[in-house]
Amino acid sequence: MQVLVPGHRYVAHNFEDKNGHGQTIQFIHKEPKGNPTQLETVSDGTTNEELLSILIDRMAFLQNAFPCRENAIVITKLEESLMWLNKRTADRLKRNVEGKQIA
Structure with a gap:
């Protein structure tokens, strides 16, 4: 990188x-x-969310072709990361601060 x-x-x-x-x-x-x-x-x-969605799809493809515990864990952690980012966005939308430089 x-x-x-x-x-x-x-x-x-x-x-x-x-x-x-x-x-x-x-x-x-x-x-x-x-x-x-x-x-x-x-x-x-x-966005971070879009990139995580791509990684989740790729890992699911790999898990289907080459199933293993590690792939399953990676998918779970990526999905968890996406969930937290979506929660953050939902919270910011609820507070009407999404897209603004406000904590």
Whole structure:
């Protein structure tokens, strides 16, 4: 992994690539706009939740092909991580602070 923009853009190295090429993963990047609590999108991208969903799908595929205890545990932990992120978002929506720079 190479960090291009901390917290927002990365290069994920391809497993068998001998030339050091990779794939860029871009997360949504927001920064304060005028009012310090308001955020505006600087560059669009994916979310932690989306990336976890991809990993869950991949691990489920691998578990189906090559079942083992470790894969099952990984799936459980990824699903738990996704659950906590979704809970955080639901709580922020309930408090009307989602998308704002407020704890």
